[in-house]
Amino acid sequence: MSDTLITIIAILLAAVLMFIFPLLSVSERSDDISQLSVETATTKFVDNARSVGKITMQNYTDLVSTINATGNSYDIEMEIQVLDENIGKKSAWTEGTVIGENTYYSIYTSQIVDVLEDKGVYVMKEGDRFSTSVKNTNKTLSQAIRGVFYSISGSDVYTIAAQHAGIVTANGSY
Amino acid sequence: MRLQGLGVLFALIVLPIILVLTYYIQLQVDTINLQNQYDSKLLKSTYDAMSAFEINTANEQLSSVSDSLRTIIEASTNVFFSTMATNFGISNASKSYVEPYVPAILYTLYDGYYINSPTKVPIVLTDSEGNAVSVGDKGVTKEGDHYKYVSNDKYLSYDDLEEQNKLDYGQLLYYLGNDTSDSKYTADITKAKFETKNVLKTYMPYSARYINETNKIDVTIIYTLDNYITVEGTINEIYYTKSGYLLPYQDTSNIELFDSNNNKLDLDSSNYNQNDVQEYIEQGNQFTVTLPDSNNKITIISDAGEEKKALEEQLIENPTDNDIQYKLDKMSAVVYYTKAKIFSDWVYENLTDIRESDLVEISGIKYQSINGEEDTTHNFNSDMHIFNTSENSENRIGEFAKDSSFYNHKLNVIKNSIQYNLNLAMSTYNANVSSIASDYAMPVISDEEWDKILTNVSIVSFMQGYSCGLKTYNNYKIVSSINNEISVDKDYIYYVKKGDFNNQSTEYHKIDCEKLLNNCTGINDEYIAFTSKEVKYDKIYDDTNSKYNYDHQNIACYDCINDGNYTSSDIFVDNDGDNIDTKKKKQSLRTAYYIGVAKCRNNLYKMNAVENSQGYEIVTDELNEKSIKFSTVKALEITYQGLIDNEESSTALFSCDIYDGSTKLNTESVLFVNNSANINTVIINLDSDVTGEDVFSKLVFQRIKSEDVHVDITGKIQDRIIRC
Numbered sequence: 001m002s003d004t005l006i007t008i009i010a011i012l013l014a015a016v017l018m019f020i021f022p023l024l025s026v027s028e029r030s031d032d033i034s035q036l037s038v039e040t041a042t043t044k045f046v047d048n049a050r051s052v053g054k055i056t057m058q059n060y061t062d063l064v065s066t067i068n069a070t071g072n073s074y075d076i077e078m079e080i081q082v083l084d085e086n087i088g089k090k091s092a093w094t095e096g097t098v099i100g101e102n103t104y105y106s107i108y109t110s111q112i113v114d115v116l117e118d119k120g121v122y123v124m125k126e127g128d129r130f131s132t133s134v135k136n137t138n139k140t141l142s143q144a145i146r147g148v149f150y151s152i153s154g155s156d157v158y159t160i161a162a163q164h165a166g167i168v169t170a171n172g173s174y
Numbered sequence: 175m176r177l178q179g180l181g182v183l184f185a186l187i188v189l190p191i192i193l194v195l196t197y198y199i200q201l202q203v204d205t206i207n208l209q210n211q212y213d214s215k216l217l218k219s220t221y222d223a224m225s226a227f228e229i230n231t232a233n234e235q236l237s238s239v240s241d242s243l244r245t246i247i248e249a250s251t252n253v254f255f256s257t258m259a260t261n262f263g264i265s266n267a268s269k270s271y272v273e274p275y276v277p278a279i280l281y282t283l284y285d286g287y288y289i290n291s292p293t294k295v296p297i298v299l300t301d302s303e304g305n306a307v308s309v310g311d312k313g314v315t316k317e318g319d320h321y322k323y324v325s326n327d328k329y330l331s332y333d334d335l336e337e338q339n340k341l342d343y344g345q346l347l348y349y350l351g352n353d354t355s356d357s358k359y360t361a362d363i364t365k366a367k368f369e370t371k372n373v374l375k376t377y378m379p380y381s382a383r384y385i386n387e388t389n390k391i392d393v394t395i396i397y398t399l400d401n402y403i404t405v406e407g408t409i410n411e412i413y414y415t416k417s418g419y420l421l422p423y424q425d426t427s428n429i430e431l432f433d434s435n436n437n438k439l440d441l442d443s444s445n446y447n448q449n450d451v452q453e454y455i456e457q458g459n460q461f462t463v464t465l466p467d468s469n470n471k472i473t474i475i476s477d478a479g480e481e482k483k484a485l486e487e488q489l490i491e492n493p494t495d496n497d498i499q500y501k502l503d504k505m506s507a508v509v510y511y512t513k514a515k516i517f518s519d520w521v522y523e524n525l526t527d528i529r530e531s532d533l534v535e536i537s538g539i540k541y542q543s544i545n546g547e548e549d550t551t552h553n554f555n556s557d558m559h560i561f562n563t564s565e566n567s568e569n570r571i572g573e574f575a576k577d578s579s580f581y582n583h584k585l586n587v588i589k590n591s592i593q594y595n596l597n598l599a600m601s602t603y604n605a606n607v608s609s610i611a612s613d614y615a616m617p618v619i620s621d622e623e624w625d626k627i628l629t630n631v632s633i634v635s636f637m638q639g640y641s642c643g644l645k646t647y648n649n650y651k652i653v654s655s656i657n658n659e660i661s662v663d664k665d666y667i668y669y670v671k672k673g674d675f676n677n678q679s680t681e682y683h684k685i686d687c688e689k690l691l692n693n694c695t696g697i698n699d700e701y702i703a704f705t706s707k708e709v710k711y712d713k714i715y716d717d718t719n720s721k722y723n724y725d726h727q728n729i730a731c732y733d734c735i736n737d738g739n740y741t742s743s744d745i746f747v748d749n750d751g752d753n754i755d756t757k758k759k760k761q762s763l764r765t766a767y768y769i770g771v772a773k774c775r776n777n778l779y780k781m782n783a784v785e786n787s788q789g790y791e792i793v794t795d796e797l798n799e800k801s802i803k804f805s806t807v808k809a810l811e812i813t814y815q816g817l818i819d820n821e822e823s824s825t826a827l828f829s830c831d832i833y834d835g836s837t838k839l840n841t842e843s844v845l846f847v848n849n850s851a852n853i854n855t856v857i858i859n860l861d862s863d864v865t866g867e868d869v870f871s872k873l874v875f876q877r878i879k880s881e882d883v884h885v886d887i888t889g890k891i892q893d894r895i896i897r898c
């Protein structure tokens with residue numbers, strides 16, 4: 001009986017070692033590569049937008065198609081923190097721009113996408129802050145395989161996520 | 175083989191592959207991350223450099239000399255390198271550590287550009303105060319094949335030099351290349367000792383030279399980011415130097431001018447030149463300009479009744495009196511259109527024969543870029559007339575259409591010049607800083623980016639050679655500025671109703687904001703315009719007037735200014751659905767636009783080399799007799815060299831007597847100016863009150879042998895546009 005048991009254990013181990021482990025490893029590498037391309041695409045999108053001062057529908061769809069080409073589905077969140085020019089306008093102050101006193105109000109993804117669909121361009125101005133974060137919404141293969149062995153608690157664990165942000169350096173125009 | 179054996183074998187093969195793959199992909203991810211970080215750092219540094227530039231120009235009283243921005247640019251590059259060093263985790267002091275990784279920083283300004291790049295420069299001998307020392311200066315002596323310098327010793331005169339060294343006279347002294355002792359210097363630059371330094375190269379104007387043999391034209395034209403140009407050269411054997419705003423109409427007759435008696439002025443026969451007409455308007459005389467418009471004519475009347483200076487003083491007393499501000503605005507606008515019309519008439523009369531193929535002296539080369547072989551040069555062989563504006567129509571007065579021949583030609587000229595010189599800087603960089611650079615190839619700047627560089631003052635910074643994970647970093651970043659004192663972008667001029675100007679509870683808008691149109695009540699609404707820089711840098715204290723400049727109180731519109739994604743109205747076109755009221759409102763806004771743009775441009779600092787924008791003509795370049803008769807000369811510009819007398823003396827070098835008929839009015843004399851024999855230029859201003867026909871100036875040279883001296887005399891013609 002002990003011999004049979006050992007054989008069964010050996011076969012199970014072999015299966016894990018020869019099938020599941022390589023699969024897990026390859027799917028994790030595939031996630032790494034997805035991570036790489038998502039990160040590159042996100043950074044390129046944000047840096048381009050903030051150096052020309054506008055988000056265009058063209059750039060946005062480029063971002064969407066690049067990240068979707070990785071075979072996963074993603075959630076893109078954009079945020080523009082619009083610099084309120086009027087906060088610095090208190091007559092008692094001696095400087096136009098008081099350091100540390102800048103105030104921003106935020107515009108989020110749905111508002112931006114609405115304007116993009118309507119006009120094709122979303123304009124920002126110098127001094128605004130623009131950030132984008134991308135997270136996968138489906139379970140990737142590696143997540144699914146790992147899920148078999150140990151459960152991932154909660155749904156907020158992403159394997160592919162990229163974020164980039166920065167100050168807008170130019171005034172955009174149509 | 176048993177199953178276990180297979181398993182072990184499999185694991186042995188697959189595990190290393192997986193490990194290497196993991197490591198490699200991680201390296202790739204790190205490289206990309208690092209590259210992104212460097213991109214951000216480079217952009218941040220460039221942005222900081224631009225902020226420094228903006229703040230410095232806002233606080234500086236700029237002079238009209240084109241090189242006057244040099245110190246500001248130098249300060250800006252210092253900020254760039256400091257930010258760079260800090261961002262790369264090195265202290266500010268070790269700026270020299272990052273310098274070699276920056277092959278070039280390009281500053282495109284209003285009428286030219288600067289390139290900062292590492293260059294091999296000869297080490298020039300300087301005295302204790304930092305001034306360069308030349309042969310012929312105090313303390314320079316000849317010793318063998320080289321020169322010696324002992325500060326404040328004695329003079330070496332021209333006659334003391336041996337025949338073969340006479341040419342050295344007046345030349346700068348350099349450290350000797352192969353000699354380590356510091357007491358030997360040479361005037362021969364080929365023997366000088368060189369060092370590699372990041373230097374700001376000479377200012378390069380956006381210029382091009384055109385020679386047209388058949389029409390006897392040989393002129394150099396300096397372009398700017400907008401439609402302001404300077405023309406210098408001979409047309410039909412007459413030398414001109416003129417500058418002004420070029421209007422995009424070959425036929426400028428649809429812009430009409432009326433004097434204080436409402437008489438239409440025909441400038442061809444009148445006595446006005448650009449400066450005189452400006453003076454006349456700024457004295458407060460009534461002057462009217464009518465501009466063509468889609469609907470009616472747009473009329474701008476300057477009828478202040480008071481001098482510009484007086485109005486400005488009143489405004490300092492009563493800063494809230496918007497009527498005075500509006501009078502000043504209209505005055506500036508009328509000056510702008512009148513001067514632009516006079517200048518444009520002259521250009522279209524004299525330069526329409528110039529073709530693109532007349533352009534000379536732009537060297538065409540190929541260069542290695544990261545994309546392969548690139549041409550720097552646009553093919554300038556076309557027969558296109560540059561100043562033929564029949565196809566240049568644009569519904570906004572003063573703006574050339576982007577597809578017009580003038581606009582395209584201008585962009586090509588500027589682009590070529592910049593590419594050529596940038597590329598030159600990069601090759602010098604490769605030759606000199608080769609310890610770091612393997613072979614630096616210039617990145618290709620896209621057309622969209624060129625458009626950005628060539629419409630606003632911009633900084634382009636290049637960085638390369640820094641080790642970045644699996645590769646070396648090579649990229650560039652562009653930052654443009656709209657908030658500076660040296661250029662105006664028509665899209666960043668803001669408008670507010672005259673009565674609401676500086677009222678804290680009302681908003682200012684862009685011209686095409688729908689709110690502005692909706693709040694307009696009709697044709698009689700008047701608007702005050704100001705530029706975005708006045709808001710960004712408002713409350714800058716002006717020492718000379720002891721007041722705050724631009725203390726603008728209005729609130730930025732949350733649609734068009736804070737956000738920017740607003741509903742715009744096309745005020746330049748009347749739509750079919752527009753009722754009569756809307757049409758009137760639109761016309762009122764158009765008037766505001768024309769006044770606003772003109773006023774902002776007119777009030778801009780002009781960095782052009784030519785000061786008073788018109789009328790310089792070389793009267794003679796040969797001085798056979800020492801007295802010349804002028805009837806209409808305001809100033810004399812005398813260039814001389816070959817000074818043979820080196821003793822400092824209180825005797826005037828030469829003097830210039832000014833007569834009215836036979837009555838001597840005064841004597842202007844020029845003392846010993848410079849103790850070296852370099853080329854010197856002096857300007858003698860003649861009294862502008864003397865306007866008689868018989869005024870003449872007699873030049874008396876006391877300490878220059880006139881036969882050895884080369885003198886150019888440039889008279890500045892006071893009268894109207896004179897063709898000698």
Ligand SMILES: [Zn+2]
Pocket residue numbers: 682683684687688689690731732733734735740
């Ligand atoms: Zn608005």
